Amino acid sequence: MSRYAAADSGSGAGHGAGTLPLARPADSFRMLWRHTRGQRGFVVLVGITGLVAAVAGLVAPVVIGWLVDVLLAAGEGGAAAPSPDPASLDSASPSGPGTALWWAAAAVAGAGLVAAACAWAGQAWLARAAEPTVAGLREAVMDRALRIGSARLDGTETGDLVSRVAEDAREVSQAASTVIPLVVQSLFTVLVSGAGLAVVDWRLGLVGLLAVPMYWTTLRWYLPRSEPIYRQERAAFGTRASRLLGGITGARTLRAYDAQGPELERIHAASAQARDLSIEVFGFLTRAFSRNNRAEAVVLAALLGAGYLLVAGGYLTAGAVTTAALLFHRLFNPIGALVGMFDQVQSAGASLARMVGVIDLPVPERLERLRGGPLELAGISHTYDDGTPALHDVHLAIGPGEVVAVVGTTGAGKSTLAQIAAGMVAPSVGTARLGGVELTAADPVSLREHVTMVSQEVHGFATTVAENLRVARPGASVEDLQAALATAGADWVAQLPHGLDTEVGEDGHRLDPMQLQMLALARVALANPQLVVLDEATAEASSAGARRLDVAAAKVLAGRSALVVAHRLSQAVSADRILVMEDGRIVESGTHEQLRAAGGRYAALSRAWFGA
Structure with missing residues (x-):
């Protein structure tokens, strides 16, 4: 590389503009893993806090199911009322339902505090891991852009590199700071709640497994269509940035030739394409949500029906069925969040691929030392x-x-x-x-x-x-x-x-x-x-x-x-x-x-x- 990197390199190549390359998913994650070196301890801590928070989330369904059995037992044994009113429970009795209610409230509150503390600590540790990683990626993009020189960059759209350093880096940073904690928490919640459902009763666990093929069909429909559309969206954002940047930097020339109209039309076309793709992504995501909602309604109905039969046959208590239903219902939000955030994960993945695409650009090896001469x-x-x-x-x-x-x-x-x-x-x-x-x-x-x-x-x-x-x-x-x-x-x-x-x-x-x-x-x-x-x-x-x-x-x-x-x-x-x-x-x-x-x-x- 000549001193142009330290002096003033220019264009003048005059060849056609295009876009910089994209990295393959495997190369993107390899580069991401390399840049987490030094922060991996924080990543482990984030995983531990997510697991503890997911386990703490089991307390409420289990305690509520236990409380249902306690209250039903108290109602059956009391002469005054078949269905006890919690407000009239004898809380003074050390072993009565009133005491159980207080213990249940304390357990749920304690679990909530543990989950909140884990969420706070996980967010803090993730920031310690994510921000240096994203900063390193951004610096690596700029380093490679400077090392490959202007000749390579002259063949690209003006805003393509700018959008990779700015918009794409921001997308990856936002995903690291907000999306990843929710994804980690949602994954642990799904795994722990699913395991808890099987522990309550293996038959109810089998009924809960009906959701797996339904969710799988949603993913089979979603995944092949999601990556291309998110890549198109990020590319459209880059083109829009290029048009806007070109219009701003060339405003004086456009005014001199009274060419504002055609340039504004090009900017409008690029913006319209980005807008239409964003709307298409939103509609696509809505259809994915509807498939998940259908799976949740069908499986929850089957779970309640099976629970009724098991209780009627004396195989389970009503409290156990309540716990199982709450555990399955607890899966709704994290699974919905996983699907809902998958667009952000995919978008961040597309942005990461755009950044790594620049980082992986080859730089010719130059090994011989110059000695001067003609x-x-x-x-x-x-x-x-x-x-x-x-x-x-x-x-x-x-x-x-x-x-x-x-x-x-x-x-x-x-x-x-x-x-x-x-x-x-x-x-x-x-x-x-x-x-x-x-x-x-x-x-x-x-x-x-x-x-x-x-x-x-x-x-x-x-x-x-x-x-x-x-x-x-x-x-x-x-x-x-x-x-x-x-x-x-x-x-x-x-x-x-x-x-x-x-x-x-x-x-x-x-x-x-x-x-x-x-x-x-x-x-x-x-x-x-x-x-x-x-x-x-x-x-x-x-x-x-x-x-x-x-x-x-x-x-x-x-x-x-x-x-x-x-x-x-x-x-x-x-x-x-x-x-x-x-x-x-x-x-x-x-x-x-x-x-x-x-x-x-x-x-x-x-x-x-x-x-x-």
């Missing part, structure tokens, strides 16, 4: 993934200290040539070498030391001027920073409110395009590479600042090899050699005077630019 491009041809041809059999050599300028119309292949020369893109055909070492096989640290690329899209970080410069060399002293600024002609920094310590960016001092480009050139001076690639790096300046930037660029490039993609012909005049590109080929080569005298394409461009 840049040699031999037989370079390149075609992008969408089939767009960019370069055709380009040969180029740049000697030490030589500055070569590249001119040509838009789409001629200039930016692709620059990215290959910087080691950012591996050519489809041919080799790019610096000092005899292929750039795509070079050690990344060594490549950053020797090659720096600055593009037209200069970025200023929301921090101090000093920290913006130290992106190129983190340990640079104040004197080094001042020297780099002087080389780039950025004397205006001294006039800022706090000089090098002035905060810049949206919440700080706003820098104009010329100032940002001077900072980018100062980074190059600070990095001190052997080869500099400028891809229209001074194109954003106004006509008033163009001359200052050209002078600054010339000072920064002094004594270095350079490939300069020239936006203005004035940038090419002082170059040692000028290349004219057309349709991905070098069609002319020579000095400014030689090419003007030749009367070819460059001569025509020169007359149009200089007027003579």
Whole structure:
């Protein structure tokens, strides 16, 4: 990777936009498990608290069933009333039903406190486990996005990566903090309650098993349909984010061409698709709920009917049937919650797959160290993934200290040539070498030391001027920073409110395009590479600042090899050699005077630019 990750990488590839890949479920969970390292103890504690809370939840059904038997026995033995009124029970008797009622109330209250304490502790421990894990995933996405470089990202929709770092990370975080505790608690409740139902009476347990095939058919219907629809929904959200981001960042251009209407229609279409998919997901989930409700009604009726027969035959007490009915009824909410939250689990899984899809993007191994020397491009041809041809059999050599300028119309292949020369893109055909070492096989640290690329899209970080410069060399002293600024002609920094310590960016001092480009050139001076690639790096300046930037660029490039993609012909005049590109080929080569005298394409461009 060239120093573009620490400088200013740009686009210019011009190939078709798409989306970044998705990871397979197995790869997603493997990556998730890897990022839980260090927090797995908290995960175990969450499981333990869920189990204890589920067991505590058994207390109420068991106690109520026991209380039913106690009250029925008291009613049968009392002369005053066949059905005892709890309000008139003799609570003073140490063994009477009133005492049993108080004991039952105390047991239920105690179990409730235990369950509440487990819920609180589980939530706290889950936060300790989940937040560092999600943060690690988010950082891994950004790390891989920076390491694969702009050439790969230029082939994707603008909002795709943004939505994976923002919306998808938020979806995974929300699932980890709110959904997972409910899922864990619901699973334990289902397992413990099902076991409790079988313990009450094995015959009632068999009746309860009728729910299994009914729930299974719901899952068989639900699962194959859920994953595709949730993936489509997340992808639609990414497309919507891309459209919105493109409209916002390109608002000035849209107004200039009065093109707001068509762009708003595209945004509306993307938003409508996301909305329609969300409605479809809701309807789909409602149908799943209705299937569960049908299973619950059928099995509960069968359970009560079987219980009546067992009580009538003297095989069970009414209290035991009451306990069994309450245990089965206790399954309604957790099973419904599992189905209800499955959409969030699936959505979070889809978001996780989108994040891991970026993390798993391959980064070419570069192992050889550069030793310096000439840049040699031999037989370079390149075609992008969408089939767009960019370069055709380009040969180029740049000697030490030589500055070569590249001119040509838009789409001629200039930016692709620059990215290959910087080691950012591996050519489809041919080799790019610096000092005899292929750039795509070079050690990344060594490549950053020797090659720096600055593009037209200069970025200023929301921090101090000093920290913006130290992106190129983190340990640079104040004197080094001042020297780099002087080389780039950025004397205006001294006039800022706090000089090098002035905060810049949206919440700080706003820098104009010329100032940002001077900072980018100062980074190059600070990095001190052997080869500099400028891809229209001074194109954003106004006509008033163009001359200052050209002078600054010339000072920064002094004594270095350079490939300069020239936006203005004035940038090419002082170059040692000028290349004219057309349709991905070098069609002319020579000095400014030689090419003007030749009367070819460059001569025509020169007359149009200089007027003579």
